[in-house]
Amino acid sequence: MSHSVHRNLLWLTADPASLDLLLKDPTVARMLAVRVSPELAGFRRDDQTKLEARLTKLGHAPAREGRWT
C-alpha cells in the first residue's frame, strides 16, 4: 500500500477534446508536467502566469478555482 501526495502543481481541467486541442499548442505542450487523465493536466506552479497568458491568447482564458496556501 502506498499513498503519495504531490504538492504545488496546478491543474488544468476541461473536457477531453478541448484539452487535447489545447495541448496540441506547442507552447502549452512544452509547459505540460503531467497528463493524469483525459480531463486533467498538471503544470508547474512556476508556469502559472505564462500558462494563463498563453491560454488567454488562444482565446480560452481559464477560470481560477481555489488559491495557493
Next chain:
Amino acid sequence: MDLKSLIQRLNLYYPTYLQQMLEQWGVRSNSPIPLKNNAETLAKILMDQERVVAKLRTLPPLTGEVLHRIYVSGPSHLATLRLTMVKYGHPEPQVTEAIHSLTNLGILLPADAVKYMIEPDDLLDSGPLVSLPPSLTGPFSLPPPPTEVLPKVDPKDLGATSLGDPSRFANALADLLGLTQRRRLTLTQKGWLNATQQAAISKVIPTCPMEPGTLVHLALAAGLLTAAEELRPGPKAELLAEPLETLLHHCFWGVLPHFSTESRPDGLPLSSVLLHDLCASQVRRLEVGHWVSVDDWINRMIELHPNIGISGLGGRRWDSLPNLRGQRHDLVAFLLQICLPMGLIDMAGKLALPETGLSGGYVVLSSVRNQAKPWVPPPTHMAFRLTPIGKAALLGTAAPEEKGASEQIHVTPDFFVVVPVRADPALLLLLGKAAISLPMQAGDPVRQFRLERERWVQSLQSGLNAQEFMAKLEKATGRPLPSNVRISLEDWGSSFGALRLLLGQDFHRFSSSEERDQWVKGNPERRAVGERDALAPVEPPPAKRPKRGEPTVEIVDYRHPLPPCIVLDEEGHAAPTQNADLLAETELNQLGERVSKVWRLTRGSVIASKWTGKRMTEWLLSRVIDGPESISTRILGWAGGLGPVALGSLELLQVEDPKLMPLLYTLPELMECVVGAYPPQLLVLRPGSRAAIEKVLDDLRVSHKNALQPVPIAELLEAFYNDVPSVAVFNEEDLF
C-alpha cells in the same frame, strides 16, 4: 494592372482610334481634335466591371467565348486566338467579327508597346498580343455560350449512377488546409508527395474524392496552398469561405495553365492544356441535367480537334492505334478523374477508364483510321450529365437555388442528419464541417451526416458559431431540432472551452482504485480523478506516525528540487524508478520512444523533442541517477548542449629529462615563446614561434631533431580532473 498603367497602355493607341473606341461606348466629343484625356476616360470605363459586362451582354455570345479563351490561357496573339476559336468549331467569319467588336471597344488590349490600331489584316498574320482589361481578369459573368446538343440517352439502361458531390471536394480541401497547419507536409524535389505523406492525407481525409497528390496539386495551382519549405495555406485560402461554385471555378480554371507536360498531377496522364480546355469548353455548353453518352461526347471532341490529347508522336503516325487508345483514355479521364470528383457532373454506368495507349503491348505503325477496316473502339457504356452547380462553376456564374429541398432534410433523434445530395451546397459544406460525413453508395439520393461530440468541439475550435449552426439547420429542415439533439449540442458546446485552473490542490496517488475510493468516500472536498488518483485541498501532513497497516504518506513538493529518479543505461534506455515523481514519465515521453516499460532515447527522438542544450544539461544533472557518462554526453550533444568546438594543432617542446624543465623557465628568450606547460616534460609554444625557438636552442647547442615521444594524454587529463597541481597552463602575466 491599375488605372495608371492602363492609361499608359491606352496612350499607345493612335488618338483618332482612341476617339473611335470611345464613340463605341457612347462617349462623343464635340472637339474635332482628339483630346488628351481620352485615354483616361476609356480607362475608367474599362475598369468598371459592371459596365463592361453589361456591354458584353449586347454582343454576340461568341465574344464571351473569345474573352474566356484569353482569361484561361493568358495574353495571345490575335492570329493564334482566331485559329483556336476556329479549331473549337466556331465559323471563321463569326470569330473574326467577334474579335473585331472587342478590339473596337478596347476590351482586347494590345500588349506590345507600338503605336497602332488593330487592322483586319492583323487577324491573318501573327497580329498584336492582346490581353484583358483589369475588370475582366477575375471571375466574371458572361453571356452563356451556345448550347451544344448531343443525343439524349437514358441512364437506366446503363446501371448504377454516381452523383457528383462538390461539397465533398470542398471539405477535402478544407481538411487538407487544416492538416498542413497541424503537420509538416513537404513535396519532394520533383514536386511529388512521398508515400508516407500520401498515406497521412488518405488517413485524415478518408472521403477524399481524388488521389491525395491530385488534391494537393489542385490546391497549389489554385493558390489555396503554397509550397515553400513546407505546404502552408496560400494567398487564396479564403476561397474556402466563398460560395461553392466560386471555389470550384477557381480550382477548375485556375489550374489549367499548370496542366503542362512538365507538371502533371496524379491521375491525369497525358493531359494537356488543349485537352482540358477544349473538353471544359464543350462540357459547359451542354444542357443541365441532359444525360449524354460518353461515346457521343468523345466523338464530338475528336470531330472538333482530331488529334486532341496526342501530344508526342514518338515516331509514330498521329493516328496510330496506341495514340488513338491514349486519346480515348484521356478524354474519359477528364470526366472521371477531374469533373466527377469535383462534383461538376453525374455519371452513369460501370465507371472505368479505357485502355491506355501502350497498355495493349503492341504498336501499330500504320495509319488505322484511314485503313479499309478502320479501328472501331469498344463502347464505354457510360453516360454523364452536367449538374447545375457544375454549369455555374464552368461559366463563372452563381448556382441556381434548389427549391423544395428543405422538405427532405431530416435531423433524427439519434444524431443523424439526412440531406438530399442536391441540397443547398452551403448547407452541405456547413454540415461537413460540424458533423462526420458518412460514406455514400453510388446512386444514393441522400447524404448522411452524424453529429459527434469530438467533431463538434473541433468545429467550434475552428470558429463555428453553435447558435448560428443550429438556427441554419432548423431553417433548412423547417422544424425545431429534436430536443435531445439540441440539449446535447448545447452541452457539448458549453463544456467546450470551459477551462478551470485548480490552485492549491494536492494530487494524491494511491496504489489501487479501492484505496482511493475509500479515502475519498464521505468527504465532498476530495474528488476522484483518473484511475487511482484524487485531488483535494492542501492538508498538513499527519502529525502522528502511521499505525501498522496504514499506508505511509510520501510528500513530493514540486517547488523544491526533486531527487533524481530516472535510470539511464549505456544504450540510451531510460526508465523511472519505483518512486519516481509525476514529471518523469512526461519528460521521457518527450525525449524518447516508449518500448514496453522503458523509453529509448535516440539521436532522432532527442532532436525531435526540441529540448535546448541548457534544459538538457539541467535535466541530466538533476533528474538522472548517476549512469554511464558517455551516453549522457551523447544526449547532451544531440540536444545541442555541447556547443561549438574548434579543432587546431599545437606545437610542443618536449624535454627528455623532466628535471631540466625548471631550468628552461629561467631563459626569458625561450619563455617568450611559451604559452603553457604540461609538466613534467611538455611546453606549449606560441603559434608561429618555431623559428625563434630553434634559434634559442641552437644557441644553447641543444639538439631538437628528435621525434616527439608519445605523451600520456590520458594520465595528464586524469591528473587535470583530479586537480593534481603538477599540471599548469600559463597566462603571459604568470610567466613574467
